[in-house]
Amino acid sequence: MNGPSVNGTKVLRTLAQALLAPLIAVVVSVIVTSIVVVIAGASVSDFWNVILTVPSHRNLVNITNQSSMLFLAALAAAIGFRMNLFNIGVEGQYAVGAFVGAVVAGTGFFPGKLNVVAAVLAAMVAGALWAGIAGLLKVTRGVSEVISTIMLNAIAGTLIGYLLNNHGQQYGQGRRTTPIPESSQLAGWTPWDAVDGSIWTLTILAVLAGLTMSFVISRTRFGFDLRATGQNENAAIASGVKVKRMVLISMLISGAIAGLVWMPALFGQADYYGPPFQHQLGFTGIAVALLGRNRPLGIAFGAVLFAWLSEQANPLALVADISPSIVQITQGVVVLAVVVAYEVVRRWMAAHEQRELKVALGAEARA
Amino acid sequence: MRRLSKIAVVAVVASLALTGCGKNNDKTGNDGKSNANQDVCKTAKGDGPKVGLAYDVGGRGDQSFNDSAYAGLKKAVEDLKATCVTGEAADGEAESARETRLKDMADAGLNPIIGVGFAYSDAVNAVAPNYPNINFGVIDGFDPDTKPNANVAYLGFAENEGSYLVGAAAALKSKTGQIGFVGGVHNDLIKKFEAGYVAGAKSVKADIKVDVKYIEETDLSGFGDPAGGKAAAAAEYQAGADVVYHAAGASGSGVFEAAADAGDGKWAIGVDSDQYLTAPANEQPHILTSMLKRVDVATFNMIKSVSDGQPLTSYQTYDLAHDGVGYSTSGGFVDDIKSQLDDLAAKIKSGEIKVPVKP
Structure with a gap:
């Protein structure tokens, strides 16, 4: 009878929940960060002035490039999270992928742009295999993926270090892989002056991966099985989902996407795996995935936010004499606050719904 | 029940994700800002x-x-x-x-x-x-x-030359015949410290055992990880080393803590600055000397x-000849071997001793 209006409130409620929780989270993290800045003995207004200042051209370029890598790392983590599979090993998987990709690209076995394709595929395979170890351990031996992926992170770091130290090319005080041939380097897109830097060609990988994953998750049988397993494993089994197979496949996909993480930087800037390799994208990616509620759009927002904070924090030490590391506190608090805020809002909504139901039932009983 | 475990897992993941930043936050909150x-x-x-x-x-x-x-x-x-x-x-x-x-x-x-x-x-x-x-x-x-x-x-x-001198000091002071080295990151720069240290130690005690550990293979966070430094040094003291030299930047404070925890007769050697001067009072009696790199x-x-x-x-x-590297004497713990160390320094300056740059 009053269907449409109920639907209307429902939409409104969902919208409120979607916006309320992030809003609360942002407010909380602003307050907490400000308190930390005060405790550190610096000026709060200086801090926010620097963070919220309009980014210059080169800052915008860097924010775009960093967002793409953070997005890929978060997407890799999110695939697992969607089916309650906690892949903490993105850090190791993308390092292995980046290293293998750089080695393959460095050999220049294929000519020109074909070399790029070969290296990207190799990186995906390497990342997938590294993650697959944890997946295999889980389905055959029941080893928790949380533990095994953390272990594999450490092994990845040591293994790459060993290979670099023993087979790498001398490079100043460090070692690197053979640089990729010039014909395979990708110049990227320079929106402003050359001195402001260029947006890396392979940032497009983030867009492609994001679109592909949102299609796969919401429009395919596999995506349905993935979500079903995540929401209720027993129900999923009952409806014919092969959970072990799902675990292995999603681990492989997660690892393959992790393998892509550093590809934009490899071909756009670094040209080799060596000292300038950017560590910790995998861990930051987990935080971004949580922030984005494991949805590609949310992750995109989270990746830009994190990249923005890191980039804008750089002049903190120069201008306001605040250590740039302080934004890592902001980033951490945002994630924590989002997780808590969603739960609080959800409970509040549930209680509200119950109250309404009670009122409605009471009215019916009286009638 | 299911929801509870889900929340628990999320909390665990969040805390794991945050530990990555934890090290830094400490630093920002404490010493980085206090001065x-x-x-x-x-x-x-x-x-x-x-x-x-x-x-x-x-x-x-x-x-x-x-x-x-x-x-x-x-x-x-x-x-x-x-x-x-x-x-x-x-x-x-x-x-x-x-x-x-x-x-x-x-x-x-x-x-x-x-x-x-x-x-x-x-x-x-x-x-x-x-x-x-x-x-x-x-x-x-x-x-x-x-x-x-x-x-x-x-x-x-020429970090290898300065490290040679503190390596000799370590070997001269060691009673167990076993000493340790903690590097921040396993790259060619820090291997130069290791090479000089080992060569210096062997020059005065050919059969000395040197335990070498690195905190990180390639990640530069090894220079800002006091907990990692402490774990590495504690393991070396436990294995029998009584002098540990670190080339690990800010991670070195963990090495000094480990030396103080290990008790009397256990020494640590600082790096780059004269670290005796900045160490807490309870760690000072354990800082034998520091390899000075005159940055x-x-x-x-x-x-x-x-x-x-x-x-x-x-x-x-x-290099040593240009006073670019050297060793510190604060605390007076190396006063008794100073003449021996200075002899070695003179030989390095004259070219009589060639200090290796690779282990």
Whole structure:
């Protein structure tokens, strides 16, 4: 009878929940960060002035490039999270992928742009295999993926270090892989002056991966099985989902996407795996995935936010004499606050719904 | 029940994700800021050179590598009426962040601009050609390509020679015949410390056992990880070493803690700065000596050269003969072997002893 209006409130409620929780989270993290800045003995207004200042051209370029890598790392983590599979090993998987990709690209076995394709595929395979170890351990031996992926992170770091130290090319005080041939380097897109830097060609990988994953998750049988397993494993089994197979496949996909993480930087800037390799994208990616509620759009927002904070924090030490590391506190608090805020809002909504139901039932009983 | 476990797992994951930042947050909250108010750059008002100094991971307050650069900067403020602006690298930061830091400094008209640490080599190489009128210096740096930069100085050190001397000191003081080494990151730079240390120790006690550990293989966070330093050193003390030398920057404070925890007769050797002077009172009796890497001298010389109008360029090596490296005597624990160490130093200076650079 009053269907449409109920639907209307429902939409409104969902919208409120979607916006309320992030809003609360942002407010909380602003307050907490400000308190930390005060405790550190610096000026709060200086801090926010620097963070919220309009980014210059080169800052915008860097924010775009960093967002793409953070997005890929978060997407890799999110695939697992969607089916309650906690892949903490993105850090190791993308390092292995980046290293293998750089080695393959460095050999220049294929000519020109074909070399790029070969290296990207190799990186995906390497990342997938590294993650697959944890997946295999889980389905055959029941080893928790949380533990095994953390272990594999450490092994990845040591293994790459060993290979670099023993087979790498001398490079100043460090070692690197053979640089990729010039014909395979990708110049990227320079929106402003050359001195402001260029947006890396392979940032497009983030867009492609994001679109592909949102299609796969919401429009395919596999995506349905993935979500079903995540929401209720027993129900999923009952409806014919092969959970072990799902675990292995999603681990492989997660690892393959992790393998892509550093590809934009490899071909756009670094040209080799060596000292300038950017560590910790995998861990930051987990935080971004949580922030984005494991949805590609949310992750995109989270990746830009994190990249923005890191980039804008750089002049903190120069201008306001605040250590740039302080934004890592902001980033951490945002994630924590989002997780808590969603739960609080959800409970509040549930209680509200119950109250309404009670009122409605009471009215019916009286009638 | 299911929801509860889900929340628990989310909490675990969140805390794991945050541990990555944990190390840094501590640093920011504690020492990094506590002496921020005393930063000489805040009060400097001279009309001398305007210096930009970009610290490496660990930053000012590491009581080691970065602080040594700060000491040179302070001297420039006092002697040359310099003013200064500083920046600091964060753990796991993008290569572009280093470049941006240097560009911001160059745009602000600072000259010279000094990158503290080899990790700035690539960034300086990318930025310097755009600012031909500004002089850049890179501590421990190198030119990554074949195209020489006319406005960059690479300030290198003979760390192996200084490490040779403290290695000899370690062997002379060791009663167990076993000593240890803790490196921050397993790269060729830190292997140079290891090589000199081991060679120095073997020169006085050929059969000495040297336990070598590195905190990280390639991740630069090994220079800012006191917990990792403590774990590595504690393991070496437990295995029987009674002297441990660290080349791990800010992680070294963990090595000193481990020495104090290990008790009487256990020694640690500091690096870069005279770390006896900055260590807490309970750790001081355990700091045998420090290998001095005069980053302060290199920093000051770089600033002075620009101030004098004759900027340093290309490779500059600070070795034992030029007092670029050495050992400290604070605490007086090496007074009894000082003559032996000085003999070795004289032999290195004269070229009679050739100290290896690779282990």
